[in-house]
Structure formats: structure tokens, C-alpha cells
Amino acid sequence: MTIENLIKHANTHTGKLAINVHKFGGSSLANSECIERVIDIICRHCQINDIVVVSANGGVTDQLFNLCQLAKDEVDYTEALNNLHFQLKGLIAELLNEQNSSYLTKQLSDDFLQLSDWLANDYKQQRNNILAFGEVWSARLLSAVLNERICPSHALDSRDFIQIASEQEPQVNYDYSRDQFNQLKQTHQLTIATGYIARDVNGQSCTLGRNGSDYSATIMAALTGAANVTLWTDVDGIYSADPRVVPAARKLHRLPNGVARELGRLGNPVLHVNTLKPLEEHATHLHVASSFDSEISGTEIGKFGFLAKQELSVTYSNDVLLVSSEHLSALSKPEAFTRFSPICFDEKQALMVIKQEQQKAVSQWFASKVGDVTFKPVAIIAVVGHKVAERGDVKARFKRALENTRTLDVVSSTSEHSIISVLPDSCSPELTNVVHHEMTKDAKHIGVVVAGLGNIGERFLSLLPNQIKRQSVLENVHLVGLLSSKKALINTDGISPKQALLQFEKQAKDYDETLLLTWLKNHPYDELIVVDITPSETFSLLYREFFQQGIHVIGANKWAASSSTEYYNGLTALAEQNGSVWLGNTTVGAGLPINFAINDLRRSGDEVKAISGIFSGTLSWLFEQYDGSVPFSELLTNALSQGLTEPDPREDLSGRDVQRKLLILARLAGFTLSLEDIECQSLVPEQLVSLSTQDFLKQSHLLDELFENQLLQAKSEGKCLRYIAKFEINEDGYQANVGLAFLDTDDAFARLNPCDNIFKIESQWYQDNPLIIRGPGAGRDVTAGGIHSDLVAICEQLSTKQHQVKIKGLNE
Numbered sequence: 001m002t003i004e005n006l007i008k009h010a011n012t013h014t015g016k017l018a019i020n021v022h023k024f025g026g027s028s029l030a031n032s033e034c035i036e037r038v039i040d041i042i043c044r045h046c047q048i049n050d051i052v053v054v055s056a057n058g059g060v061t062d063q064l065f066n067l068c069q070l071a072k073d074e075v076d077y078t079e080a081l082n083n084l085h086f087q088l089k090g091l092i093a094e095l096l097n098e099q100n101s102s103y104l105t106k107q108l109s110d111d112f113l114q115l116s117d118w119l120a121n122d123y124k125q126q127r128n129n130i131l132a133f134g135e136v137w138s139a140r141l142l143s144a145v146l147n148e149r150i151c152p153s154h155a156l157d158s159r160d161f162i163q164i165a166s167e168q169e170p171q172v173n174y175d176y177s178r179d180q181f182n183q184l185k186q187t188h189q190l191t192i193a194t195g196y197i198a199r200d201v202n203g204q205s206c207t208l209g210r211n212g213s214d215y216s217a218t219i220m221a222a223l224t225g226a227a228n229v230t231l232w233t234d235v236d237g238i239y240s241a242d243p244r245v246v247p248a249a250r251k252l253h254r255l256p257n258g259v260a261r262e263l264g265r266l267g268n269p270v271l272h273v274n275t276l277k278p279l280e281e282h283a284t285h286l287h288v289a290s291s292f293d294s295e296i297s298g299t300e301i302g303k304f305g306f307l308a309k310q311e312l313s314v315t316y317s318n319d320v321l322l323v324s325s326e327h328l329s330a331l332s333k334p335e336a337f338t339r340f341s342p343i344c345f346d347e348k349q350a351l352m353v354i355k356q357e358q359q360k361a362v363s364q365w366f367a368s369k370v371g372d373v374t375f376k377p378v379a380i381i382a383v384v385g386h387k388v389a390e391r392g393d394v395k396a397r398f399k400r401a402l403e404n405t406r407t408l409d410v411v412s413s414t415s416e417h418s419i420i421s422v423l424p425d426s427c428s429p430e431l432t433n434v435v436h437h438e439m440t441k442d443a444k445h446i447g448v449v450v451a452g453l454g455n456i457g458e459r460f461l462s463l464l465p466n467q468i469k470r471q472s473v474l475e476n477v478h479l480v481g482l483l484s485s486k487k488a489l490i491n492t493d494g495i496s497p498k499q500a501l502l503q504f505e506k507q508a509k510d511y512d513e514t515l516l517l518t519w520l521k522n523h524p525y526d527e528l529i530v531v532d533i534t535p536s537e538t539f540s541l542l543y544r545e546f547f548q549q550g551i552h553v554i555g556a557n558k559w560a561a562s563s564s565t566e567y568y569n570g571l572t573a574l575a576e577q578n579g580s581v582w583l584g585n586t587t588v589g590a591g592l593p594i595n596f597a598i599n600d601l602r603r604s605g606d607e608v609k610a611i612s613g614i615f616s617g618t619l620s621w622l623f624e625q626y627d628g629s630v631p632f633s634e635l636l637t638n639a640l641s642q643g644l645t646e647p648d649p650r651e652d653l654s655g656r657d658v659q660r661k662l663l664i665l666a667r668l669a670g671f672t673l674s675l676e677d678i679e680c681q682s683l684v685p686e687q688l689v690s691l692s693t694q695d696f697l698k699q700s701h702l703l704d705e706l707f708e709n710q711l712l713q714a715k716s717e718g719k720c721l722r723y724i725a726k727f728e729i730n731e732d733g734y735q736a737n738v739g740l741a742f743l744d745t746d747d748a749f750a751r752l753n754p755c756d757n758i759f760k761i762e763s764q765w766y767q768d769n770p771l772i773i774r775g776p777g778a779g780r781d782v783t784a785g786g787i788h789s790d791l792v793a794i795c796e797q798l799s800t801k802q803h804q805v806k807i808k809g810l811n812e
């Protein structure tokens with residue numbers, strides 16, 4: 001939705017559109033630049049009846065906690081207080097016009113008088129009211145900026161409508177809260193509500209715990225029946241480990257609900273422990289996305305199939321306590337869970353691990369019931385994934401990763417979705433990296449979309465199941481898309497390679513390019529490869545889009561590789577910029593390793609000086625057969641009926657295909673040239689050029705005299721006829737042409753099996769005795785095999801590739 005739409009809806013909207021909740025975390029609101037970005041996201045993604053939930057501006061809650069602590073320790077906090085006031089006044093001045101700025105500054109000064117008073121006289125009682133200021137200031141400021149520049153908006157203090165049982169038991173009274181919310185909500189205005197805070201049944205201010213604004217957002221979604229909740233933060237999704245600590249962390253595109261819940265329970269900051277609770281009975285979608293780059297697809301949390309269930313992540317916490325008491329056995333497991341939500345509870349070993357904030361409640365309970373209890377700071381590291389507790393292989397790998405680490409003898413799980421180890425010392429970044437590496441080293445999932453289900457495409461697919469079985473590098477390759485020119489089948493959870501064509505037949509829908517591109521933009525794979533086995537120029541024009549998304553391409557299709565110099569250079573630059581690999585070993589010589597050989601020579605430091613040969617299977621066959629005993633046109637009809645030519649044989653006779661192949665090879669050898677730089681002798685006489693295919697075939701006898709004359713002349717010189725491609729460097733640069741040549745009958749190019757290709761490479765290393773590659777240059781098996789060879793090559797390259805996580809403040 002654009003800003004115009006937001007405003008238009010402000011004036012006309014009747015409140016019937018689905019509601020979306022957008023939560024912006026503190027990191028997304030940390031300074032005026034961040035807030036400008038948030039405003040831009042609101043303009044593009046919000047409708048007027050949506051709800052925006054905000055956390056305190058980045059760092060403000062920490063500062064408020066610090067002020068309470070200083071007051072408690074009776075340390076002078078004046079400077080800290082003034083700094084915070086100064087910072088917030090600055091933010092107001094930077095974002096609002098003079099009139100609004102002075103109005104908000106006045107409100108802020110009043111709040112600071114109140115804050116000073118509470119800190120001096122009543123910080124204990126007023127602690128939650130003090131902490132609540134962060135969110136109140138943040139909502140007020142954002143709402144004022146929107147009102148001034150974008151659309152009518154009002155700020156709501158969630159304490160005025162969210163009622164929970166108590167801070168310890170933050171269950172929401174939904175009926176009451178919904179009623180209150182409906183009374184407070186203004187129609188035709190964008191609601192900016194505070195996260196993190198609520199009131200208990202006694203009307204006391206409560207917080208929902210650190211990072212609690214996520215929970216506020218989902219509570220508000222449940223109150224309003226919202227369709228979506230987006231948690232906008234400083235990282236573009238949930239990763240397999242904290243990306244600040246583990247640079248090799250992988251983005252988890254789709255996280256099953258249970259796994260997300262467990263990550264939150266273990267204290268992962270991206271998801272608050274209670275975030276998912278309010279959504280349990282609603283069909284609300286939950287996303288985590290980056291406010292720093294709102295176009296990148298984030299993580300979706302929901303119900304997913306096999307692939308998402310395979311994913312593992314590693315999380316740790318250093319803010320946990322080991323509870324020891326000889327009376328621990330007085331506490332049953334269910335009771336322990338309802339009372340304290342421990343992270344782990346091991347009845348047999350009488351061990352319980354809790355979050356630091358539970359300490360007070362635990363010690364009070366023990367004191368009142370049974371007796372002494374001691375607390376020891378410890379740490380946990382956990383592997384989290386769908387039902388990992390039942391997976392022996394995961395447990396074994398986790399133990400192996402911890403082999404050289406001192407652990408308390410507890411590797412226990414309280415949820416089926418995690419295996420936890422308790423550490424006597426804090427969990428170091430090194431350990432987190434080691435464990436993450438061990439758990440995820442072979443977890444790179446590669447999606448493959450095959451475009452073009454003709455002869456070669458079918459063969460490629462029929463070879464795929466065995467290739468996946470045999471080539472270990474293909475272990476995590478998933479066939480996810482099949483495209484023909486008219487139909488498309490995309491299945492994010494994978495299409496069975498064995499049943500591929502059958503599934504395509506039954507389930508494919510009409511091909512829709514926009515839908516395809518949208519899917520490709522949001523695909524959940526670590527890497528995605530498009531295998532282009534189409535002859536289509538139109539499809540090749542999508543390579544730009546693919547490379548922009550970092551998608552890799554295996555092209556058997558010659559169009560892109562032989563496009564204009566400017567376009568081709570643009571494509572290769574784009575691929576490089578975005579880390580896309582582009583291979584096309586089968587564009588020339590089918591499965592013959594000609595492209596590999598040229599690449600390899602260049603890698604070895606060699607310089608290619610000339611490339612020549614017979615590059616067309618069709619022309620190879622025709623001239624190997626043509627000895628004058630049968631007219632050329634008869635041979636051509638024969639070749640056509642055997643499927644050796646294109647449906648319109650002029651495609652072959654024009655030399656254009658050979659010209660493209662020579663261009664591709666010369667480019668691979670490192671030369672900059674385009675098709676126009678390669679002289680091309682067409683074998684189609686002028687009068688046959690513009691006829692329909694049918695008329696051309698009827699008139700093909702007109703070719704006979706021409707070829708007969710050429711053959712007679714060649715024979716008179718003791719030579720034979722061949723269609724040759726040649727590129728060579730000379731003093732002026734290079735010379736390149738394709739056309740008919742008279743060759744000695746014992747020339748290597750003259751003694752081929754019909755249909756074979758031959759490539760001769762002369763280089764610095766292969767000067768006097770050139771490198772020759774010869775063999776079938778077309779055919780179903782060899783071409784499909786060549787594409788498989790590219791697939792293995794790409795997967796080998798990708799297995800060592802690391803993605804750079806984009807996090808504001810870390811590498812942005």
C-alpha cells in the first residue's frame with residue numbers, strides 16, 4: 001500500500017479490510033534515521049485500520065532499568081537521567097516541526113519531573129511505571145510524526161486496555177481487553193500502541209518481561225482477529241543461531257510453531273516466550289522481517305511440512321540459575337512447570353534450571369513450603385528443532401560437539417523440540433560456533449527448478465533420483481519446481497523426483513510469470529538453482545531477475561550466453577555481485593567438456609589463441625554424408641525425418657547456431673565480442689530465406705545446384721566440404737568466422753563420425769600440438785548428463801559458500 005492509499009483509506013475506509021499488526025522493536029526505532037525507515041514501511045505496508053505496536057526507542061528500557069538500579073544502590077543518577085532526557089529531546093526535535101516539537105518536549109519534561117520524583121521517593125513501588133515510560137514516549141513520538149506528515153494517527157497506552165492476571169501469570173483477560181480496546185480505538189486513524197506493558201486485575205502497571213512487545217503484538221492480533229503479525233526488527237529473520245555470535249548462521253525461512261515456541265522459552269531475544277500463545281486459536285500468520293531492508297523475505301512462523309521440520313538451530317543463555325535443594329523432590333514435575341516454568345527439570349537428578357527472573361518466586365516458595373534452596377549461576381546451550389528430543393542422531397552429534405566442554409551432567413530436554421546442556425561456565429561465542437557448526441554443517445538445502453520438459457528435460461529428470469542417491473553433494477537437493485512453456489508446478493516442500501512428470505501432469509497450473517517470480521523472491525531455500533533446458537529467448541530474459549535474487553542458473557539455453565556484449569556483461573556482473581553461479585556446459589557440444597576445458601586452461605594460467613572446429617551435429621552429419629551421389633536436398637529431408645535438424649532446417653543451414661556457439665566459447669576464453677563480430681556464411685540462398693517452413697521444404701531442390709558446384713570445386717582441388725567455425729587472435733586483435741571450407745580429406749575435421757563435433761584449441765601451452773575434443777555434440781543422454789555434471793559442479797561450489805547475514809550495527 002502506498003502513502004496515497006494510506007491517506008485515501010484514512011478518509012474513506014469503512015473498517016472492513018483485514019487487520020494487520022506491525023510491531024517495531026527498539027532496534028528499529030533507535031534513532032531518527034531508523035524512525036524514518038519505519039515511516040516508510042508504514043506507508044508501504046499499512047492500511048489505516050492496522051495496528052502498529054512499538055517498543056521503547058532502542059536502549060531506552062536499558063537506561064530506565066539502569067536508573068532504577070542506581071536509585072536502589074543509592075548512587076547519583078542525575079547524569080544518567082539528564083542524558084536520557086537530552087537524547088529523547090533530540091529525537092523529537094529531529095523529527096517534528098517546531099510547533100509539534102515544542103508540544104511533545106513539554107509533555108516529555110513533565111514526564112521527567114514525574115520520573116525524578118519516583119526515582120527519588122518511590123522507585124520500588126513505581127518501578128513498572130518507570131519502565132513503561134519507554135514505550136509511552138516511543139508511541140507518542142511515532143504517532144505525532146505520522147500525524148504531522150502522513151495520516152491521522154493516535155497513540156494508545158496498552159495499560160488502558162490490556163488486562164493480565166498478574167505479572168507472574170500474564171494470561172490475558174481477552175473479553176475485558178477487547179471491550180476496552182474497542183472503546184479506545186479511533187476509526188480512520190492509525191493506532192500506535194505501546195508494547196511491553198499492561199495492567200493486572202488490581203489495576204497495577206505490569207511489564208510483560210524483556211522483549212515483551214512481541215507478546216503485546218500477538219495479544220492485539222488476538223483482540224482484533226488480525227490476519228497477520230509482522231515483527232519488524234534489525235535482522236531479516238530468525239537464524240539457526242544468533243547471527244551476531246555465529247556469522248555462519250543460516251536463515252530459517254519457515255519455523256514450525258512448536259519450534260518457535262521453544263526458542264522463545266529458552267530466552268531467544270527474537271521471539272518472546274509468550275509470543276505464540278495468543279495466536280493458538282487464530283489463523284494469524286506471524287512473520288519476522290527486517291525494518292532495515294523491508295524487501296528481503298523474512299521468517300514465517302506457522303505449520304509446515306517436512307523441510308521446515310528438518311531444520312536445526314542452536315540457542316544459548318547465560319542468564320540462568322541452577323536450583324539446588326535437598327527438598328527439590330517435594331516438587332513434582334507438573335507443579336514445577338506450572339509454578340516456575342523452568343528451563344529444565346530433572347526429577348531423577350533433583351536438578352532444576354530457571355531464568356534469573358524466576359529466582360524470587362522460587363526462593364519464596366521453598367522458604368514457605370520446605371526449606372533452603374541455593375542458586376548457582378550457570379548457562380545453557382540447546383539444539384532446537386522439530387521433535388529433536390526423539391532424534392538419536394541429533395543427540396549424538398550434540399554430545400560430540402560438547403566433547404571438549406565442561407558440562408554439568410545434564411543433557412536433558414523438557415520439551416520434545418529441544419535438547420539442552422547445562423554448563424557450569426558461561427557459554428562462549430567459540431562454543432556456540434562449534435556446536436552450531438556440528439549441528440548444521442550439512443544442512444544447506446538447495447532447491448532446483450527445472451524449466452523445459454522436452455526430450456532433454458525428461459531425461460534430466462529421469463536421471464535425477466539416482467544422481468541424488470549416488471552423489472553425496474546432492475544429498476540436500478530438492479526438486480521444487482517444474483516449468484513448461486504453458487504450465488508450472490511449484491511445491492515448496494519438494495516434488496518427488498521419481499514422480500516428477502506424473503505430478504506435473506496432475507497438478508501443474510497455468511504458467512504465470514508474475515507468480516513464479518514472486519515465489520522465487522520468497523523461496524525458503526539456502527540456495528536455488530534454475531535449470532534452463534528451454535530453447536526460449538523469453539525465458540532467458542528472466543536471468544536478470546534470477547541473478548538479482550542470488551539465484552543460480554544452469555543454462556543449456558544459448559540465448560543469454562550469446563546475447564549482445566552489453567547485455568551479457570551486465571548479466572555476468574549482476575551474477576557476480578549477487579553471488580550467483582552461472583554454468584552452461586551444454587550450450588556448446590552438448591555433454592562434451594569443451595566449456596570446462598576452456599575454463600580450466602584459463603585457470604591454469606594459459607592463454608587461448610585459437611578455437612576452431614565443427615560445432616553443429618546437423619551440419620557435421622550432412623557434410624560427412626554428402627558425396628554427390630544423392631542430391632543435397634534429399635539428404636536434408638532424410639536428416640529432418642531422423643530428427644537431426646531443427647524443425648525448420650534453415651536454423652541449422654543459416655550458420656547462426658554455430659556463430660552463437662563460437663561466440664560463447666570465445667567469451668569463455670576471455671574475449672569481448674558480439675555476434676556481429678563473427679562473420680557468418682549462410683547456406684540458405686536469398687530466395688529461400690523468407691518462405692514458410694513448408695514452402696522452404698518444397699523448394700529445397702533449389703539448394704542442390706549450389707552444393708553440387710561447391711562439391712565439384714572442392715573435389716577438383718582434392719578436398720572435401722565442411723562447415724567450420726574459427727576464432728583466432730592476430731596482430732589486429734582477432735578474427736572470427738563460420739562458413740563452408742574446403743579441407744584436405746585427411747584433415748582431423750574431415751574424418752568424423754556423422755553427427756560428431758570436434759573442437760580444436762590452440763593456446764600458449766597447446767601451441768604446436770593442439771588440444772582436441774571430439775565426440776557426439778548432441779543427443780538426449782549426453783546432454784542430460786552434461787547438465788547433471790553442471791548441477792554437481794554448482795552444488796560443490798555452494799557447499800563452501802557462506803551467506804553474509806545483514807544485521808544493522810554489525811555489518812550494515
Ligand SMILES: Nc1ncnc2c1ncn2[C@@H]1O[C@H](COP(=O)(O)OP(=O)(O)O)[C@@H](O)[C@H]1O
Nearest residue numbers: 025026027233234235238239241242244269270
Ligand atoms: N536465532 C536468532 N535469529 C535471529 N536473531 C537472533 C537470534 N538469536 C539472537 N538474535 C538476536 O536478536 C536480535 C533481535 O532481537 P531484539 O533486540 O529483541 O530486537 P528488537 O529490538 O527488534 O525487538 C538480533 O539482532 C539478533 O542479534
Ligand SMILES: N[C@@H](CC(=O)OP(=O)(O)O)C(=O)O
Nearest residue numbers: 025026055061210211212213
Ligand atoms: N522495551 C522492552 C520491550 C521490548 O520488547 O523491546 P524490544 O522489542 O526492543 O525487544 C525491552 O527492551 O525489553
